[in-house]
Amino acid sequence: MDxxxxxxxxxxxxxSSAKVYxxxxxxxxxxxxxxxxxxxxxRIIVFTLIILLFLxxxxxxxxxxxxxxxxLNEVKSVVxxxxxxxxxxxxxxxxxxxxxxxxxxxxxxxEKEINDIEYLKKLERVRTEFLANVSHELxxxxxxxxxxxxxxxxxxxxxxxxxxxxxxxxxxxxxxxxNLLSDLxxxxxxxxxxxxxxxxxxxxxxxxxxxxxxxxTMAKEKNxxxxxxxxxxxxxxxxxxxxxxxxxxxLITNAIKYTEHGKVEVLVEEEQKYAKIIIRDTGIxxxxxDIARIFxxxxxxxxxxxxxxxxxxxxxxxxxxxxxxxxxKIEVKSEPGVGSExxxxxxx
Ligand code: ADP
Numbered sequence: 001m002d003x004x005x006x007x008x009x010x011x012x013x014x015x016s017s018a019k020v021y022x023x024x025x026x027x028x029x030x031x032x033x034x035x036x037x038x039x040x041x042x043r044i045i046v047f048t049l050i051i052l053l054f055l056x057x058x059x060x061x062x063x064x065x066x067x068x069x070x071x072l073n074e075v076k077s078v079v080x081x082x083x084x085x086x087x088x089x090x091x092x093x094x095x096x097x098x099x100x101x102x103x104x105x106x107x108x109x110x111e112k113e114i115n116d117i118e119y120l121k122k123l124e125r126v127r128t129e130f131l132a133n134v135s136h137e138l139x140x141x142x143x144x145x146x147x148x149x150x151x152x153x154x155x156x157x158x159x160x161x162x163x164x165x166x167x168x169x170x171x172x173x174x175x176x177x178x179n180l181l182s183d184l185x186x187x188x189x190x191x192x193x194x195x196x197x198x199x200x201x202x203x204x205x206x207x208x209x210x211x212x213x214x215x216x217t218m219a220k221e222k223n224x225x226x227x228x229x230x231x232x233x234x235x236x237x238x239x240x241x242x243x244x245x246x247x248x249x250x251l252i253t254n255a256i257k258y259t260e261h262g263k264v265e266v267l268v269e270e271e272q273k274y275a276k277i278i279i280r281d282t283g284i285x286x287x288x289x290d291i292a293r294i295f296x297x298x299x300x301x302x303x304x305x306x307x308x309x310x311x312x313x314x315x316x317x318x319x320x321x322x323x324x325x326x327x328x329k330i331e332v333k334s335e336p337g338v339g340s341e342x343x344x345x346x347x348x
Contacts, residue, residue: 011062017072018065025057071099075106082110090114133298137180140307141173148173176310183314186246187297190321197243197325201236204268204275204346211248212266219256224264226256231268237275237346243322244346250315251279251342257309259283262339274345285336295320295330 032053036046074095081087090111095103148170157163189195212228219226248266255264262282269276286294290301298313300306306313316330323330323344334340 014062014065014069015058016065017069018061020068021061021064025061029053029057071096074099075102078106082106082113130297134184137298137312138177141177141180144173145170145177172310176307176312179310180312180314183312183318186318187314187321190318195243195321195325197240199238199240199326201238202241204235204237205230205233207241207244208248208266208268211245211252215249215252215256218253219264222256222259224256224259224262226252227263227265229265229267231270231275235268235270235275235348237348239326239346240322243325247319247322247344248279250319254311254315255279255281255283255340255342257311258305258340270348271345274347276343276345278341278343280339280341282339285338285340286332286334287336291332291334294332 033050036049040046040049078093078095081093087093087110090107093103093107093110095106148166152163152166156166208228209230212226216226252264252266259281260283264279264281267278267280269278286301293299294301295316297317300311300313303313320330326344326346328344328346330342330344332340332342
């Protein structure tokens with residue numbers, strides 16, 4: 001009795017699984033019946049055939065339903081496995097032979113899901129790290145300013161030997177703080193995709209000469225020669241002038257900041273379709289390991305030195321973004337103790 005009920009339930013299940021093909025079966029049965037009536041005169045044979053066909057159809061529907069149910073269960077259990085994180089790697093997902101195409105699709109979907117989750121986790125880590133860095137960077141100048149002001153209030157204000165010096169130092173830290181805030185605003189604008197670019201052709205010699213002129217005082221203060229080797233007269237290059245100004249200013253400022261003696265040169269070398277822009281210095285240089293990291297946000301080879309010269313650790317990250325927005329790449333060649341060369345290309 002029990003077995004009979006079990007089989008009946010199984011058959012019911014199979015038939016309900018095969019319900020999707022019911023229309024097709026009815027259609028073929030109807031055609032068969034019609035032809036049987038047309039071709040065969042003997043009514044008894046026709047009715048026997050119809051009953052036989054009906055029984056065969058039931059058996060066939062049961063078989064098809066059984067197979068379909070099995071396949072659906074396989075897919076269901078794989079999807080449930082993904083939902084419950086049972087799989088660690090796409091290779092663990094396996095379906096039977098006739099479902100290979102579906103298996104590949106599910107594998108790819110699973111792989112994408114793993115990558116997306118990894119990416120989100122990485123973003124979260126980067127965000128936390130960035131916040132920690134920003135807080136640290138803000139705290140340093142604020143604590144310093146606070147320290148100087150408190151010392152002055154505690155009596156140092158009347159000590160002519162130190163009062164001006166302390167005020168100068170506090171002032172330098174407010175400048176650092178303001179540099180940091182403007183770099184932070186720039187980097188967040190760039191990274192949130194809000195940087196609007198406005199490209200056009202401009203005279204590169206005129207443009208760089210103007211920047212060099214503005215930066216000469218800074219170089220002179222450090223006794224460094226700042227030289228521009230112009231390109232052929234009237235050479236027009238394509239780019240966003242205002243964003244590129246930040247690139248030139250950051251690279252030339254760095255070249256001056258990290259050079260103790262010698263010179264800083266800016267060169268424009270014409271190529272076939274591009275012009276290569278080079279900023280070269282005779283400064284402290286950068287080791288190979290550090291070259292790989294200087295474009296990271298807040299990375300400095302020598303933190304104290306960078307802070308002492310008003311660095312924020314964000315300059316090169318901003319430069320990289322802007323240069324890449326020009327479909328170019330920033331390249332660095334450097335030798336510690338000899339000097340550094342930063343270069344990128346602009347379209348002619
Ligand atoms: P910072 O504000 O500290 O200068 P940057 O992002 O501009 O930050 O540069 C990152 C680091 O790369 C600097 O702290 C410095 O150690 C190194 N660096 C950049 N430019 C030069 C250079 N021309 N010569 C030597 N070191 C450099």
